[in-house]
Amino acid sequence: MKQVIQNFKTGDLYVDDVATPSISKGMVLVENAFSLISAGTERGTVKVGKASLIGKAKQRPDLVAQVLQNVKKEGIKATMQKVQTKLDSLKALGYSTAGIVKSSLDTNNYYQPGDRVACAGQDYASHSEYASVPQNLVAKVPDNVSLEDASFTTVGAIALQGVRQAEPNLGDNVCVIGLGLIGQITCQLLKANGCNVFGIDLSSRLIEIASENGAHKAMHRSDDALFAAIQSFTKGNGFDSIIITAAAPSNDPIELSSEIARKKGKVVLVGAVKMDIPRDPHFYRKELDLRMSCSYGPGRYDVNYEENGVDYPYAYVRWTEQRNMDAFLNLLSNGSITLKHLITHIFDINEAEKAYDIVLGKVQEPSIGILLKYEKKDTEVKSFVQVNTNPEKEVNVGFIGAGSFAQSYLVPNVKAWGASLDTVMTSKGITGKNVAEKFTFNKATSSQDDILKNQSINTVFIATPHNSHAKYTLDALKANKHVFVEKPLAMYLEELDEIASLYESSKSKLMVGFNRRFSPIAEKIKQEFKGVNQPLVMNFRVNAGFIPKDHWTQNPEVGGGRIVGEMCHFIDLMQFFTDSKPTSVYADCINMQNSEITSEDNITVIVKFEDGSIGNLIYLANGDKSMPKERLEVFGGEKIGVIHDFRYGEIYKNGKCQKISDSGKGHKQEVTAFLDSIKEGKCVPISFESIYLTTLVTFKINDSLATGVVQQIDA
Numbered sequence: 001m002k003q004v005i006q007n008f009k010t011g012d013l014y015v016d017d018v019a020t021p022s023i024s025k026g027m028v029l030v031e032n033a034f035s036l037i038s039a040g041t042e043r044g045t046v047k048v049g050k051a052s053l054i055g056k057a058k059q060r061p062d063l064v065a066q067v068l069q070n071v072k073k074e075g076i077k078a079t080m081q082k083v084q085t086k087l088d089s090l091k092a093l094g095y096s097t098a099g100i101v102k103s104s105l106d107t108n109n110y111y112q113p114g115d116r117v118a119c120a121g122q123d124y125a126s127h128s129e130y131a132s133v134p135q136n137l138v139a140k141v142p143d144n145v146s147l148e149d150a151s152f153t154t155v156g157a158i159a160l161q162g163v164r165q166a167e168p169n170l171g172d173n174v175c176v177i178g179l180g181l182i183g184q185i186t187c188q189l190l191k192a193n194g195c196n197v198f199g200i201d202l203s204s205r206l207i208e209i210a211s212e213n214g215a216h217k218a219m220h221r222s223d224d225a226l227f228a229a230i231q232s233f234t235k236g237n238g239f240d241s242i243i244i245t246a247a248a249p250s251n252d253p254i255e256l257s258s259e260i261a262r263k264k265g266k267v268v269l270v271g272a273v274k275m276d277i278p279r280d281p282h283f284y285r286k287e288l289d290l291r292m293s294c295s296y297g298p299g300r301y302d303v304n305y306e307e308n309g310v311d312y313p314y315a316y317v318r319w320t321e322q323r324n325m326d327a328f329l330n331l332l333s334n335g336s337i338t339l340k341h342l343i344t345h346i347f348d349i350n351e352a353e354k355a356y357d358i359v360l361g362k363v364q365e366p367s368i369g370i371l372l373k374y375e376k377k378d379t380e381v382k383s384f385v386q387v388n389t390n391p392e393k394e395v396n397v398g399f400i401g402a403g404s405f406a407q408s409y410l411v412p413n414v415k416a417w418g419a420s421l422d423t424v425m426t427s428k429g430i431t432g433k434n435v436a437e438k439f440t441f442n443k444a445t446s447s448q449d450d451i452l453k454n455q456s457i458n459t460v461f462i463a464t465p466h467n468s469h470a471k472y473t474l475d476a477l478k479a480n481k482h483v484f485v486e487k488p489l490a491m492y493l494e495e496l497d498e499i500a501s502l503y504e505s506s507k508s509k510l511m512v513g514f515n516r517r518f519s520p521i522a523e524k525i526k527q528e529f530k531g532v533n534q535p536l537v538m539n540f541r542v543n544a545g546f547i548p549k550d551h552w553t554q555n556p557e558v559g560g561g562r563i564v565g566e567m568c569h570f571i572d573l574m575q576f577f578t579d580s581k582p583t584s585v586y587a588d589c590i591n592m593q594n595s596e597i598t599s600e601d602n603i604t605v606i607v608k609f610e611d612g613s614i615g616n617l618i619y620l621a622n623g624d625k626s627m628p629k630e631r632l633e634v635f636g637g638e639k640i641g642v643i644h645d646f647r648y649g650e651i652y653k654n655g656k657c658q659k660i661s662d663s664g665k666g667h668k669q670e671v672t673a674f675l676d677s678i679k680e681g682k683c684v685p686i687s688f689e690s691i692y693l694t695t696l697v698t699f700k701i702n703d704s705l706a707t708g709v710v711q712q713i714d715a
Contacts, residue, residue, distance in 0.1 A: 001017065001018060001019075001020045001128055001129035001130050001381075001382070001429065002015055002016070002017060002128065002129050002349045002350065002374075003015065003016060003017075003018050003092065003126065003127065003128035003129070003429065003430055004092075004093050004094065004126070004127035004128070004349070004352045004372070005018075005090050005091070005092070005093075005430060005433075006045075006046060006090070006091045006093060007089075007090055007091075008088075008089050008090070008091045009088045009089070011046075013046060013093075013353060013356055014353060015349060015350055015352050015353070016433065017385050017433075018128070018385060018429030018430050018432065018433040018444065019382070019383055019384050019385050019426075019429035019432050019433070019444050019445050019446045020129075020130045020381045020382060020383060020429060020446055021130060021131070021132035021427060021428050021429050021446055022132065022383075022427050022446040022447065023103065023104070023105050023132045024105060024427070025105050025107065026105065026106060026107055026134055026135050026307075026308065026309035027104075027105055027106070027132050027133065027134055027135065028101060028103075028104045028105075028106055028111050028117070028119075028132070028133050028134075028135055028138050029101070029102045029103045029104065029130060029131075029132050030097070030099045030100065030101055030102060030117055030119055030130065030131045030132075030133060030138070031099050031100050031101075031102045031129065031130055031374075031376070031377065032097045032098070032099040032119075032128065032129060032130065032131055032374045033098055033099040033100065033147040033151075033373070033374055033376070034097065034098050034099070034147050034148050034150075034151040034346075034371050034372065034373055034374070035094050035096065035097040035098075035125070035126075035127045035128075035151055035371065035372045035374075036094075036096040036097070036151045036152055036154070036155060036369060036370070036371055037093075037094065037127070037355055037356070037359060037370040037371070037372065038094075038095065038096060038154075038155055038181065039180070039181065039359050039367070039368075039370065040180055040181070040182075040247045040271070040272075041095075042093055042094070042356075042359060043359050043360060044247075044272075045091075045093065046093070046356065046359070046360060088438060089434055090430050090431075090433060090434040091430075092122075092123050092126040092127075092128070092428075092430050093126065093127050094122075094125060094126045094127035094128075094372075095120060095121055095122040095123075095124070095125050095126070095154055096118075096119075096120060096125055096151060096152065096153060096154030096155055097118070097119045097125040097126070097127075097131055097151055098116070098117065098118045098119065098141060098147040098148075098150035098151040098153065099116075099117065099119070099131070099147065099374070100114060100115070100116060100117075100376075101113050101114060101115040101116075101117055102130065102381065104135075106135035106138075106309070107135065107309055108135065110135070111135070111138060111140075115140055116140065116141040116143075116147065116150070117138050117139060117140055117141060117150075118138070118139050118141055118150040118151065118153035118154070118325060118329060119131055119133040119137060119138050119139075119153075119154075120133075120137040120138075120153065120154040120157065120296060120321065120325060121133060121134065121137040121154075121306065123428070124137060125137070125154065126430075127349070127352060127372050128429075128430075129349065129374050129377065130381065132427070132428070134306055134307055134309060135309050136299060136305055136306060136309055136311060136320075136321065136322050137306060137321065137322065137325075138322070139153060139322055139325035139326050139329055140326075140329075141329055142329055142330065142332070142333035144333055145329060145332045145333050148339075148343065148346075148371060149332050149339045149340075150329065150332070151371060152185070152328075152339055152342075152369065153325050153328055153329060154296060154325070155181055155182055155185065156185055156325075156328035156331075156332075156337075157296040157297060157321065157324040157325045157327075157328055158182055158270065158293075158295055158296055159182045159183075159185040159186040159189055159245070159270070159328075160189060160297075160324045160327060160328055161270075161293050161294070161295065161296060161297040161319075161324055162182075162186060162243050162245065162268055162270035162293040163186060163189045163190060163193070163243065164293075164297070164319060164324075165266075165268045165291045165292075165293045166241040166243055166266055166268045166291075167241075167266070168190060168193055168195045168240070168241060169195075169240075170193070170194035170195075171194060171195070171196065172195045172196065172240040172241065173195070173196045173198070173233065173234045173237070173239050173240050174190050174195045174196065174197055174198070174239060174240060174241050174242070174243065175197075175198045175199070175200065175230075175239045175241075175242045175243070175257075175260060176190070176197065176198070176199045176200070176210075176215065176242075176243050176245060177199075177200045177201075177242060177243070177244045177245065177246050177253045177256065177257065178200075178201060178244060178245040178246025178247070178248075178253070178271050179199050179200070179201035179203070179206040179207060179209070179210045179215075179218065179245075180201075180206065180245065180246070180247070180368070181342065181368050181369055182245045182270060182271070183199065183201070183206075183210070183245035183246070184206070184209060184210055184213065184214060184342055184368065185214075185337065185339075185342075186214075186243055186245055186270075187199055187210050187213070187214030187215045188213065188214040188336075188337045188338070189331070189337065190214075190243075191214050191215075191216070192331065192336040192337065196216055196233070197214060197215045197216050197217075198215060198216065198217050198218070198219075198230065198233050198239070199211070199214075199215035199217070199218035199219070200218070200219060200220075200221055200226070200256075201218070201220070201221065201246075202220065202221050202222075204220060205366055206368075207219065207220060209341065209342075209368070212341075213338070213341055216233075217229065217233060221252075221256075227260075230260050234262070237262045238260055238261050238262030238263070238265060239260055239261050239262060239265060240262060240265055240266070241261075241265055241266040241267070241268060242257040242260065242261055242265070242266070242267050242268070243268045243270060244257060244267070244268065244269050244270060244271050244273060245270045245271045246271045246273055247271045247272045247273065248271075248272075248273050248274070249273075249274055250273065250274055251273070251274040251275070251276045253271075253273045254267070254269075254273060254274070254275060254276070254277060254278075255278060258278065258282035258283050258286070258288060259282055261282070261286060261288055262286070263286045263287065264286065264287050264288070264289070265286065265288055265289070266288070266289045266290075266291060267288055267289070267290045267291070268291045268292075268293055269290070269291070269292050269293060270293045277290065295321075296321040296324055296325070297319055297320055297321045297323070297324040298312060298317050298319065298320045298321065299312065299320045299321040299322070300321055302550070303550040303551075303552070303555075304550065305320070305321070306321075307552075308555070339369070342368045342369040343368075343369045343371060344365075344366065344367045344368050344369055344370065345358065345365075345367055345369075345370045345371070346370075346371045346372075346373050347370070347371070347372055347373065348372070348373050348375075349372050349373065349374050352372055355370050355372060358370065383445050383446050383447035383449075383450060384423070384443050384444060384445035384446070384447070384450050385429075385432075385433065385436075385443065385444050385445075386442065386443055387433065387436040387437060387440075387441060387442060387443060387444055388436070388440050388441065388442045389442060390420060390421075390440060390442055391420065392420050392422065392456055393418065393419060393420035394679060395417075395418075395419040395420070395458065395459055395675055395678055395679060396419070396420045396422050396456055396457050396458055396459065397414055397419045397420065397421055397422060397457065397459045397460070397461060398422050398423045398424070398425070398451035398452075398454065398457040398459070398460050398461070398481075399411065399421070399423070399424040399425065399435075399441075399451075399460075399461045399463065400425045400448060400451060400460060400461070400462045400463070400464055400472050400476075401425070401426065401462060401463040401464035401465075401468075401486075402424050402425075402426050402431065402432070402435040402463060403431075403463065405463060405486070406461070406463035406486075407435060407438070407439075409515075409667040410461055410463060410484075410486075410513075410667070410671060411424075411435065411439050411461075412439070413667060413668045413671040413672070414461065414671055414675070415439055415440075416668075417671060417672055417675045419459070419675060421439055421440060421441040421442070422441065422442050422443065422451075422454065422456065422457050423441060423442060423443040423444070423445055423450055423451050423454065423457065424436055424439075424441045424443070424444055424445070425444075425445045425446065425447065425448055425450065425451055426444070426446065427446060428446075429444065429446055432444030432445060432446065448472065448475065452475055452476060452479040452481065453479070457481065458481060458482060458678075459481060459482040459483075459484070459675075459678060460472075460476040460481045460482070460483050460484070461484045461485075462476070462483065462484070462485040462486060463486045465552060465558050465559065466488055466491055466553070466558065466559050466560050466564070466565055467491055467557060467558050467559070467560065469485050469486070469488060469489060469490065469491075470489065470490040470491065470492075470495035470496070470498070470499060472485070473485050473489065473490075473499055473510070474498060474499060474502060476508075477499070477502050477503060477506050477508055477510070478502070480506075480507070480508055481508060482508050482509040482510075482678050483508060483509070483510045483511070484511045484512075484513065484671070484674050485510070485511070485512055485513070486512075486513040487512055487513050487514060487565070487566075487568050487569065488512075488560065488564045488565055488568055488695060488698065489512045489691060489692075489695050490695060491560040491564055492699075493696070493699055496692065496695050496696065496699075500688070500692055503688055509674070509677060509678060509684045510684065510688060510691070511670075511674045511677075511684050511685065511686060511691075512686065512691045512694075512695075513670065514568065514569060514572035514573075514670070514686060514691075514694065515569075515665055515666040515667045515669075515670045516569050516570075516572070516573050516646065516665055516666055517572060517573055517576035517666065517670075517686070518666030518667075518669035518670040518673060518685070519646045519662075519664055519665050519666035519669070520662035520663075520664060520666075520669070521643055521646050521647075521648070521649050521660060521661075521662045521663075522573065522576070522643065522646070522666065524649075524651075524660055524662065525577070525634055525641035525643060525649065525651070526576065526577060528639060528641055528651050528653075529577065529634060529636060529637065529639065529641065531637075532636050532637030532639065533637075534612075534636055534637055535578075535609075535611055535612035535613040535614070535636065536577060536578055536613040536614075536634055536635065536636035537613070537614055537615075537616075537634075537635040537636065538574055538577060538578075538613070538614070538615040538616065538632070538633070538634050538635075539615075539616050539618075539632075539633040539635075540570050540573070540574075540615065540616065540617045540618065540630070540631075540632045540633075541618045541620075541630070541631045541632075542570065542617070542618065542619045542620065542629065542630050543620050543623045543624075543625075543627050543628065543629050543630070544562065544566065544601070544619055544620060544621050544629065545621060545623070545625055545629070546597075546601075546621045546622070547562070547598075547601070547621065548596070549596065549598060553565055553566075554598060561598070561600060561702075562598075562600070562601050562619070562621075563600060563603070563698050563701050563702055564695075564698045564699070564702070566619075567603075567605070567617065567619055567698060567701065568694050568695065568697075568698050570615075570617050570619075570632075571607065571615075571617075571694045571697045571698065572686075572690070572691075572694045573632070574607055574609070574613075574615040574617075575609075575690050575693065575694060577634055578609050578611060578613040578615075579611075580609040580610045580611040580613055581609065581610045581689075581693055581713070581715075582607050582608065582609055582610075582693055582697050582713045583608050583609060583610055583712070583713055584607070584608045584710050584711065584712050584713060585605060585606065585607045585608075585697055585700050585701055585704060585710070585711050585713060586605070586606045586704050586709075586710040586711070587603055587604070587605045587606075587701045587704040587705050588603070588604055588704075588705070588708075589601075589602055589603040589604075589705060590602045590603075590622075597621070597622065598621070600702075600705060601619070601620075601621035601622075602619070602620050602621055602622050603617075603618075603619050603701075603705075604616070604617070604618050604619075605617040605618075605619070605701055607697065613636075628644055628645045629645055630643070630644075630645050630646065631643070631644055631645075638653065639651065639652065639653045640652040640653075646663065646664065646665045646666075647661065647663045648660065648661035648662075648663075649661070670685065673685040689715070692715060693713065693715055696713060696715065697713060700713060
């Protein structure tokens with residue numbers, strides 16, 4: 001399918017072919033008819049992409065701070081790999097579209113193929129021939145509303161939410177500062193609500209349009225008669241509310257609002273303007289109410305609402321994102337709002353670059369609403385695109401999932417080893433195209449069949465969200481592929497046992513990404529304790545850092561939590577150091593009343609092993625990030641081994657301390673070892689029994705927390 005793309009590293013903007021996106025539970029696949037270019041928002045996005053590295057840093061100091069923090073934790077080399085992966089990416093543009101439902105997996109069975117719908121959401125409702133959109137960001141379009149008008153729905157919902165924040169009453173005097181697209185719609189909404197509307201802008205053309213289609217009066221900001229006109233319009237009382245829809249680096253809209261508001265009036269901020277709030281004389285003395293309007297409405301930035309499809313109760317949250325979209329479409333349907341005068345340009349998707357030339361000011365043409373048009377496809381949806389035609393090698397690899405982790409630690413190492421990269425599968429076509437071009441895969445796809453049914457692909461790497469690991473592993477084993485799956489192998493015991501049963505009769509190799517045992521420094525510690533014929537005591541302290549509850553890894557149905565998803569690394573490492581099987585585990589965590597903190601992320605775990613060894617894991621999320629993340633200590637045979645963040649360490653023996661250093665957490669080594677085992681016909685680097693036991697222990701940790709008793713490990 002065709003999609004508008006910006007290369008975030010170079011800033012280049014173009015239209016290209018990418019794989020059609022796939023849908024999963026709670027998603028709707030829509031064949032777009034029109035999409036709206038939101039000039040203000042997209043102009044800023046594109047300009048950041050076109051800026052130099054220093055320019056990008058200046059515009060996003062928050063990300064620079066994250067980079068510096070990551071350097072302290074993981075070192076310069078690892079951090080630069082992450083930064084390069086982020087920079088060298090393709091960005092989707094657009095967030096307001098309308099089209100026809102192609103297929104749907106919404107949980108309410110509300111959307112059917114053929115339904116006319118409007119869609120919202122950055123990275124979902126993109127400028128592309130097809131869009132895969134979460135169900136709560138989709139709204140049905142009334143029969144008498146054109147899809148051209150419906151493509152404005154997201155921007156309309158933003159304007160509507162701003163009006164709701166102002167809480168206007170019939171007959172209120174309301175000022176709209178900024179008469180761009182959102183400002184024009186805001187004026188119409190206020191007029192439909194029975195308000196007296198006054199508009200202010202810096203453009204004479206926009207002032208004229210607003211005067212003819214929404215505002216009762218509109219004036220230029222620099223007009224000498226502005227304040228006199230406001231006095232006359234409000235009978236000397238000032239405005240009941242001011243809605244700022246302008247986008248400007250200046251603080252003027254805020255200062256002007258405070259000056260023209262009545263006492264106890266409201267100032268609602270919709271647009272992106274500077275916010276140096278002057279206390280005196282107006283905000284303080286008038287007791288003004290300053291309110292922020294958050295995008296399309298309640299639900300925005302809530303993962304449970306937007307991505308997981310959990311709606312808010314109608315009685316308690318009357319107006320959500322989706323309900324605002326529905327309301328805007330109804331206003332279009334009953335004629336309370338008209339948009340045709342705001343549509344200044346319609347371009348075919350293939351001419352999108354011309355549209356952005358206008359948005360960026362390269363071509364001087366008056367514009368407000370610029371639409372991209374998509375021709376209806378009569379052919380079957382194509383799941384893949386051909387990117388390269390490289391020859392196949394002995395080990396021919398397909399990747400299922402290729403997020404930032406896979407791009408940083410897996411794909412480069414597979415390529416460096418010498419395997420051929422055949423096909424990469426991602427849910428979003430733009431991601432797959434980016435990865436295929438960057439690492440020279442032959443194909444990018446959104447369907448697992450293009451990998452699992454391809455007989456020439458003999459090895460599959462799985463790096464998807466945790467809840468799909470077991471499914472893809474089972475499917476790949478059934479297809480007789482060798483499998484490398486990122487941790488965890490499974491999220492539930494039933495999945496683990498199903499994999500074990502299938503693997504028993506399989507001739508394929510199976511490896512899980514427990515990389516730390518392959519790190520050079522862990523290997524050195526292992527060698528040091530190899531001849532010690534007595535139990536070891538292992539003390540692992542992990543300052544893991546806080547992850548909010550709305551992060552996908554914390555979702556029990558998607559990420560499974562940090563015990564299953566992350567602590568497995570350290571259970572595996574204990575097995576590696578002891579060469580012994582775990583026999584029991586006991587765990588306890590803090591009792592935190594703060595609902596924002598996950599108590600289980602602050603835990604102590606004691607694991608006992610067959611040979612008498614014992615491992616103590618202290619995993620913490622309530623510490624400070626400035627402290628190094630991982631400190632691992634191994635005691636036994638009158639020796640001590642210490643690892644600091646897998647960057648350096650010490651070995652204490654014979655009354656002396658030997659310094660050791662060798663950075664890296666073993667990602668390259670684990671990939672090399674796995675691929676070597678395929679090429680040379682050797683056993684996989686980690687036995688399946690060990691993989692099974694590590695995964696089982698993480699399940700038993702959860703059981704121990706739930707019951708408060710020691711759990712026996714019985715494979």
